Amino acid sequence: MAESVYKVVELVGTSTESWEKAAAAAIGRAGESLRDLRVAEVSELDMQISDGKVSAYRAKVKVSFKYEGGG
Numbered sequence: 164m165a166e167s168v169y170k171v172v173e174l175v176g177t178s179t180e181s182w183e184k185a186a187a188a189a190i191g192r193a194g195e196s197l198r199d200l201r202v203a204e205v206s207e208l209d210m211q212i213s214d215g216k217v218s219a220y221r222a223k224v225k226v227s228f229k230y231e232g233g234g
Contacts, residue, residue: 168185168229169201182208186222199229 186205194200203222207223 169227171227172197173206174224174226176222176224177211178218178230182220182222185220186224189222189224189226190226193226197226197228200226201229202227 172193174189174193175183175219176187176192177183178188182205186203188204203226205222206225209221209223210217211221212221
């Protein structure tokens, strides 16, 4: 097997419904501009609170994709 290099970027997805949907939103958006996504790791979960209630779920996600040079 040939050697490969992968780049990792960190994204934050949000959802008013759940952490799962927040993470999926981050991956969905990443897939629009990054090719060959390989692995996603949820590194942090938190919530935004408004008037004493959860107003949004946030998932910080580290996404890796095959590095092909450039920036």
